[in-house]
Amino acid sequence: MTSSDAKADSQGFRPRVVGFLCNWCSYAGADLAGTSRLDVPAAISPIRVMCSSRVDPVLIMTALMRGADGVLVTGCHPGDCHYDKGNYFARRRFALTDQILTSLGLEPERVRLSWVSASEGPRYAEVVNEFIEEIRELGPNPMRTNRSL
Amino acid sequence: MKEGYKGLGVLMDAPDGPNAAIREMLRKGHERGACDAILVPMKVPSGDSYMHVLVDDVEMLDRAAPISPVLTVQGARAVTSLTRRGDEGVCIAAVMRPCEAEAVIELRKLFQVDLEHITIITMDSPGTVPLQDFARDPEEGERVFAEALATWDDSAMRPICQTCEKSNSAVGDLHLGLRGVQTGKVLLIPQGEKGLEAIAKLGLTPDHPIDEWKQASDKAMARKRGTRKANHEDLRKRASGLSGLLDLLGACINCHNCMRVCPICYCKQCKFDSPELRNTSSDYLDRADRSGSLRMPSDMLLFHMGRMSHMVLSCVSCGACEDACPTGVPVAQLFSLVAHDAQERFEYMPGRSSEEKRPLVTFEFEEFSEVED
Numbered sequence: 357m358t359s360s361d362a363k364a365d366s367q368g369f370r371p372r373v374v375g376f377l378c379n380w381c382s383y384a385g386a387d388l389a390g391t392s393r394l395d396v397p398a399a400i401s402p403i404r405v406m407c408s409s410r411v412d413p414v415l416i417m418t419a420l421m422r423g424a425d426g427v428l429v430t431g432c433h434p435g436d437c438h439y440d441k442g443n444y445f446a447r448r449r450f451a452l453t454d455q456i457l458t459s460l461g462l463e464p465e466r467v468r469l470s471w472v473s474a475s476e477g478p479r480y481a482e483v484v485n486e487f488i489e490e491i492r493e494l495g496p497n498p499m500r501t502n503r504s505l
Numbered sequence: 506m507k508e509g510y511k512g513l514g515v516l517m518d519a520p521d522g523p524n525a526a527i528r529e530m531l532r533k534g535h536e537r538g539a540c541d542a543i544l545v546p547m548k549v550p551s552g553d554s555y556m557h558v559l560v561d562d563v564e565m566l567d568r569a570a571p572i573s574p575v576l577t578v579q580g581a582r583a584v585t586s587l588t589r590r591g592d593e594g595v596c597i598a599a600v601m602r603p604c605e606a607e608a609v610i611e612l613r614k615l616f617q618v619d620l621e622h623i624t625i626i627t628m629d630s631p632g633t634v635p636l637q638d639f640a641r642d643p644e645e646g647e648r649v650f651a652e653a654l655a656t657w658d659d660s661a662m663r664p665i666c667q668t669c670e671k672s673n674s675a676v677g678d679l680h681l682g683l684r685g686v687q688t689g690k691v692l693l694i695p696q697g698e699k700g701l702e703a704i705a706k707l708g709l710t711p712d713h714p715i716d717e718w719k720q721a722s723d724k725a726m727a728r729k730r731g732t733r734k735a736n737h738e739d740l741r742k743r744a745s746g747l748s749g750l751l752d753l754l755g756a757c758i759n760c761h762n763c764m765r766v767c768p769i770c771y772c773k774q775c776k777f778d779s780p781e782l783r784n785t786s787s788d789y790l791d792r793a794d795r796s797g798s799l800r801m802p803s804d805m806l807l808f809h810m811g812r813m814s815h816m817v818l819s820c821v822s823c824g825a826c827e828d829a830c831p832t833g834v835p836v837a838q839l840f841s842l843v844a845h846d847a848q849e850r851f852e853y854m855p856g857r858s859s860e861e862k863r864p865l866v867t868f869e870f871e872e873f874s875e876v877e878d
Contacts, residue, residue: 412814413811414776414807414811414814417807417810417811417814421804421807422792423792435870441868444868444869444870445866445868447868447872447873447876447877448851448864448865448868448873449865450873450876451850451851452814452847452851452865453814454876455843455850456810456813456817456843458846459741459843459847460744460746460750460810460843461741461744461745461746461749461750462746462747462750468878469876469877469878470877471877487878498747499747500795500796501795502747502748502751502796503796503797503799503800504751504755504800505751505796505800505803505804505805505806
């Protein structure tokens with residue numbers, strides 16, 4: 357791989373991102389990105405979940421507090437959910453997470469929700485690359501090094 | 506706020522103060538068969554606290570303090586413990602503050618209470634005395650509270666009460682308007698069918714306009730809204746960002762009292778008490794290695810933020826959490842700040858209506874496009 361994952365910047369920062377991928381669309385999309393030999397950074401650690409609505413805000417917060425620099429939640433496009441409407445609930449749960457982080461001034465930019473279908477290998481690669489670049493600009497998650505957490 | 510029946514209430518005599526008037530009304534209601542029992546705050550025999558008591562013998566009502574100086578067990582918890590096994594046709598009149606009644610409505614949506622035969626009676630709340638202050642000096646607590654009830658000056662009440670813009674909300678089936686009502690009177694405002702039924706059983710007719718009370722209430726609530734906004738802005742400055750937040754929560758001793766007394770936290774098994782968060786020592790050591798050290802027990806911030814994500818949309822800002830905190834963390838104020846933001850974003854008001862769905866169990870097809878990337 358030639359992508360940004362292995363590259364540390366001048367401060368030696370290598371972003372680490374946790375991705376929650378829904379089984380039916382986004383995980384298949386990620387798989388397609390792989391079989392299409394698209395450039396997807398290894399900085400993302402994908403976790404397969406059966407539905408994006410299964411991602412409780414606590415899971416996102418746990419990832420952040422254990423030092424992930426970013427958390428990506430992906431699911432089927434609205435209208436295409438394997439379970440009909442799971443992703444609409446996912447969007448609400450995500451909006452709540454976003455609100456809590458915003459209200460507490462805890463860098464809501466470190467979390468992202470994107471819709472990726474099973475046929476969108478290139479989109480998956482693009483989303484991940486773009487997000488990791490954003491995280492790179494943000495720098496390391498302060499929660500990673502905070503001693504009083 | 507729900508509107509009273511055609512904007513009319515019953516102006517009742519209260520020569521000996523609102524508490525005596527409510528006691529009299531409860532007694533009359535019991536006599537006339539409007540209820541089989543009454544759930545009402547009462548002074549404990551030792552005289553240093555108040556508890557919700559289920560009263561069967563009306564003689565006991567003499568000791569009832571419907572407008573009690575402290576919030577001990579949240580009324581919604583008392584109603585849950587009464588009705589969680591379902592409705593058995595026992596009619597109970599439950600007297601509580603608006604914030605407690607709002608929590609009851611949220612618990613109904615969570616299937617934790619059965620309100621079929623419960624008539625809720627609320628009243629304008631002057632606030633409550635901080636629980637620990639009251640425990641330290643009950644006499645002084647009584648005095649301070651009596652003054653607040655007489656003057657509606659809430660500056661000695663809990664901070665969360667001073668910023669509560671819903672303390673006059675007519676949430677109950679019957680609401681007692683006190684603020685802006687002429688001295689020696691209370692205004693009984695019925696709401697919905699249950700309220701009207703109760704009023705009829707009491708042999709009363711709603712014939713007094715509630716406008717005056719409503720105007721006084723709205724004015725007072727507007728003032729409190731200002732206090733709330735100022736308080737939230739101050740808190741936002743202090744608690745914003747990781748270090749500010751950790752400073753604010755720094756004294757937390759992980760006792761989880763805030764969660765245990767929270768009326769909305771009804772789960773039998775909380776994730777934060779479960780083995781799921783128990784990790785191996787090498788895991789902790791890994792984390793300590795990354796940052797140089799690790800606060801133990803760990804995950805204090807995760808607990809508070811996780812609890813927020815689970816209950817904040819239904820948070821009624823009753824302040825039970827802050828009263829229960831042994832180390833004085835302003836946890837209710839922090840939760841109230843986030844609750845306010847979140848409820849505004851979801852256009853949801855807990856306790857507004859039991860017909861309304863909780864935000865996380867419903868959705869619109871087109872919404873929150875700002876979080877989609």
